Structures are given as structure tokens and as C-alpha cells.
Amino acid sequence: MKTNYTLAVIALLFLTMVSCNNSKTVAQNNTTKYNGTAAVSQGPATVITQNIYDCDRGREAPIGTSTAMDGSIWTVPSEVNFTNNSFPFASDLYNPCTYVEHKSAEDAIAALDGKEIIEIDADGEVITAFVFADNYFEMYINGVPVGKDNVPFTQFNSNIVRFKVQRPFTIAMKLVDWEENSGLGSESNRGKAFHAGDGGMVAVFKDAKNNIIASTNSNWKAQTFYTAPLKDLSCASENGTLRLSENCDTEDSDDGTSYYALHWKLPSDWSIEGFDDSKWPSATEYTNAAIGVDNKPAYTNFIDVFDNSVNDAKFIWSTNVILDNEVIVRYTVSK
Template identity: 35%
Template sequence: MHTLLATAIVLSLGTGSVMAQSQTITADVWADNWFEMYVNGEKVLEDSVPITTERSFNAETASFEADMPMTIAIMAKDFKENDSGLEYIGTNRQQMGDGGLIAQFHDAAGALVAVTDGDARCLVVHHAPLDVACAKESNPVAGEGACGFTETDIPSDWTAPGFDDSAWPAAVVHSAQEVSPKDGYDNIAWDSSAELIWGEDLHQDNTLICRITVGS
């Protein structure tokens, strides 16, 4: 169960303007299967376990300095062997993977400043297979028949604070029952407002990019 997910999230704290000021932020992030995160266009965190590691469901916690307001951009991926979107191809476990992402952010005083929820803007950039029947094929070939796929170019500046994500759809919130988070997920004390997000389809949406802006 692995998916490539790219996610950028924008959260707004208050309606007034905020003078740029640096703060120490601590992030907790769990993804199935892999993620990398940017703040104000700079990469600050990457899943330490390679996406090719089978059943990797670890969480990452890290602190970094960020100027406020800040834009958090996360790319998330579920594992897939190729563009068919399948894993364990050619074995009796051949199947579509499934994804999921959750994150929360606290300031140095321990106050919650941002979470993943339905306010995040997330663009699915890889969706496969186009037909779930692909998972049952004896010789699935990416791009052929049921194993077709759609791929969207990732904007070069998607992590930048000034990027316009208004046309991106809102993230879809999924329940813990649907995602079945495990392993590293259980090591984090998640705030009740932090929610598991992905595209509409946990199985066929393989790569997402999402954005959140904290402060305005």
C-alpha cells in the first residue's frame, strides 16, 4: 500500500495582515507511503524511509524555523511499481495500493497552528489504473486497456508562497477506518482537528500535491 502524494496546504489564522516574523515550528507527518514537505518554497522534511520499502508507514517529527505567514506544501506518494498504479505485479498479491496523509504543526509554545483537513488544496497528479479491472489482469501493461493512467504536469513553482492554488480542489477527508493508518501513526498524539486526507479515491489516486497558508 503505497502512493505518491504531492500535497500543498494553506491555513489562515485570523483575517488581519501579519508582519513577517520567524517562528520555530514542529511538524508531525504520517503518510502512506512517502512524502516530502516544503515551507515557503524551501524543502524542510522528507520521509526517511524510501518509498520502495515494503509496508513503510512511519511518521516523521521535525522542527524548523519559518517566517510568518508561511505556506506549507506537501507532496505525497503511494507506492506503485509503474504507471499502471499496481503493486506486487505478477504475484498472488497483485493489487492497487491505497494512500493517506495526516499532519499537524505546533509553535514553540506548543500551540497548534495548522493541521491537514478539508481546507487543504490538493491536486492529484497521477491517477491509475483508470479501470479497477486492471488489478485482475494476468499481464497488466501500463497505458493499455484497463491499465490506462492520467498524469498531470506539476507546476514548477507549486511550493512557492505566491502560487495560485485557487483552482485546485479541496482535499478529501477520509476516516481512520477507511485509511487504516498503522505503525508510526500510533506513535503521535494527534490533535482531534487533524484529519486524514487524500484525493477522492484512496486506491487510484497515487500522487498528490497540496497547499496550506498559515497566517495572512
């Protein structure tokens, strides 16, 4: 009996060692499939804040930290200024969370008192921006914070940002497709626990005479800095400054806890006028149908602005509106 027991223990130890070695091999094989410039994390983030904003019928908007395989630590879905009181909130165009639900852009403008205008140049002109972002945005003009989204995740809302500036000026925006499953770029939806939701942002800028002087389209620049969820690292690739994931599977699942994420560091000066974005990819345009706004009053109440018959603004994002969760877009408005 003692001999049999000893043999059983030896066999168990052997199987354990083989299992551990196989696990290490699998992890190494999965990691070596990726040859890009991003830091790679796997699995859920550590949730730091469970929900940064409460809204009736809205999803929780967590903030977490993911530790990459190289030891670097990343805030997910993004380092944002939502709770930073020095960064101004945009004004509501349509917001179910605050019950400010304007029927037209004219009504929304009439409700403002001018105190919301951020002065960049004392002798500049007042510019009014209309923004619908899925899900969250922070806007800078020449590096100056001028407005952030009132709702980080849902319900879907739209905003007005007003500022006083001379032309030319540079628009820089951080866009975030929020996540319910922190660190995994996904949410519970359509009966599945892990659904990779989509992003998308559209904006129109008007001068003091109500003329459209800029709107979102492929002339803007767009770069992604956080891509998730990835089921297989080999699907991601890079071509110059393009960070591509069009070959990656986006099907929903019930267990995404082993999925990967890619993280890139944002340049410290990305928001300023003089930042060189010349090598960044052009923004990718998406249709209203692709973003799914036809049933959202935060958009449809203002079709005359966003879908102007002469200057139709386009939804923009990076190359993957489903998997890219943190995107910087930039554009310079000429004189």
C-alpha cells in the same frame, strides 16, 4: 498442391491484415473514450532504478518512465528528491527501517539536538510538524525544502519536520502513493499481482509553545497529477479542475499489463508562497479506518498528536485515495 499452398498463404496474409486493423481499431477506440486533459500511457513503465531504498521487510520502490500515446515521457510514480542530498531528510518519529521507534512525541523531540531545524526566517519561530504519509512526502515552506520522508514505500513510518519561519507561511507537499508495478499504480497484495494500494497523509503543526497552529483537513487544497491503474479510460472524467475517477474499477487482478495511466504536468512554481491554488479542489478527508492505520505503531504511538481531542487532524488526499498516486497539497497558516 502449389495452388492450395498459394491460396493458404493468401488467406493467412488476409487474416493477418484483418487482425492488425482490428488491433488498431481497439487501440483507437480505447483512446477516444478519454476526453480529459491528461497524457495517457498504457502498460508497464520502463524501470530506470529497480529500488531506491533498501529496508528489511520493505517493498522495492522502483522509479520508471512511461511513454504516453502523445509521445511525452513521464517519471513514475513521481520525480522525487529522495536521492538529492541537498533536500533534507525529516527526522524519525517512528521508523522500523532505521530501528528508531519512539513511544511518544515527547521522546522523539527530546532526542533531537536542534541541528535539524531548517531556517527560513532568522527572526521566525520554530515550528514542529508531525507527519504520517502513506507512502512518501516532500515538504516545502514558502518554497524552501524542509523535509522529505525517510522511507519511500514500506515499512510504514512517521516523521518530524522542524523549521524556523514567520507567520503567515505556506505549506506545500508532494505526496506519493508508491507502486511496485512501475507505471501501473499497483503492487502485489492479497494474493493478486495487481492491487491498487491507497495513499493518505495526516500532519499536525505546533508552535514553540506546543500549541497546534495547523492540521490537515478539507481546508487544504489538493490536486492529483498521476492516476493509475485504469482498466477503462471511459471511467475517468473532469469537472473544472476536478480530476475524477470515482467510477473506475479498483478490483484486484492477476494481469494488469494492459492498464492505463493518466499524467498531468506539475506547475513549475507549485511549492512557492505566491502560487495561485484558489481554483484547485479542496482536499478530501478520510477516516483512520479507511486508510487502515489502527495496527500501525507509526501512527498509534502518537494518537495524542494526530487524534488530539480538541484539534483532530484528518487524513487527506485528492478525491481518489486508491487510484491517485501523485498529489500536491497546500495550505497557508495565518498570523
